[in-house]
Amino acid sequence: MKTIIHTADSRGFANHGWLQANHSFSFANFHNPEKVNFGALRVLNDDVIAPKMGFGTHPHDNMEIITIPLKGVLKHRDSMHDAWQAVLPGEVQIMSAGTGLEHSEINGSVDDHLSLFQIWVIPNKENVTPRYDQKMFNVDERKNKLQILVTSIDEVHDESLKIHQDAVISRIDLDKDNTFSYNLKSENHGVYVMTISGEVIINNSLLNSRDAIGVSETNTFEIHSKEDASLLFIEVPMLF
Template sequence: MKTIIHKSDSRGFANHGWLQANHSFSFAGFYNPEKVHFGALRVLNDDMIAPKMGFGTHPHDNMEIITIPLKGVLKHRDSMHNEWQQVLPGEVQVMSAGSGVQHSEINGSNDEHLGLFQIWIFPNKQQVTPRYDQKAFDASERKNKLQTLVTSIDENHEDSLKIHQDAVLSRIDLDKGKTFNYTLKSEKHGVYVMTIFGEVLIDGKQLETRDAVGVSETKSFDIEAKDDSSLLFIEVPMEF
């Protein structure tokens, strides 16, 4: 089993006043040649956005974009929809940029900061018709068990959102003292594990809040929760 540890304080950080951004991988003004991507995972940004602020209209193409609000109110508008879409904590949003799309993202609250993860994954199909979707996921369904959020559009998995890549995004909330065995789709896949909060042991390595580990070249691995913990799994092909 191969592991790559990314401690939370090793991430790139940008303070734009209205935006506090942590970059797990090279992004914007942050560049680290050892942190360009993990397999097909290109971006994992951990953003905090001030009230009423956000990203103005900007373009994307040929990228699968997943947004997971953690606190506050996200409002999204794109060239496929003229009206603002509200995305709340507990929901997940996906957008296949494909042949090209314009979108805006803002904090929809007048007084509360917006916290979110934004994830970019390289697609396995180019120039697809852009598409958008969002879905609410019940937190009780990930209590000490895996909850699948996103899968490939080519897979018959009814309860998940879809993207154009053989990837799986999932979450689990583990009680202190619980263990869990994560099984990968194949040994050609790797999984990037972000500790949303808490403290866990993976392969004997301790991970605390916002620490991450990339795991590859294995069929499965064990996780032990040393404290109440929440984990995000981003499983992707390592070659694409």
């Protein structure tokens, strides 16, 4: 088994006033040649956005973009839809940029900050027709068990959102002193594990809130929760 540790304080950080951004991988003005990607995972941004602020209209193409609000109200609008759409905590949003689109993202609250993860996954098929989807996931269904959020558009899994890559994005909420075994789809895959909150041990490494570990070259590994913990898994092909 091969592992790589990315501590929370090793991430790139940018303070734009209205935006507090943490970058797990090279992004915008943060560049680290050793942190460009993890397999097909290109971006994992941990953003906090001030009330009424956000990202103006900007373009994307040939990227699979997944947004997971943690707190607050995300408002989204793109060139496929005229109206603003709300994305709430518990929901996940996906957007296949494909041949190209434009979108805007803002904090839909006038009082509260918006906290979210945004993930970019390199697609396995370029120049597809752009598409958008979002779905609410019941928090109770990830209590000490894996909740699958996103899978490949080529895979039959009715409960998940779909992207153009053989990836699996999932979450779990573990009670204290619990052990969970994560099984990878293939030895050609790796999984990037972000500790959203709590404290866990993976491969004898202690991970605290917002610490991450990349695991590859194995079929399975165990996670032990030292306290109540919430984890995000991003499993992707490593052949990049």
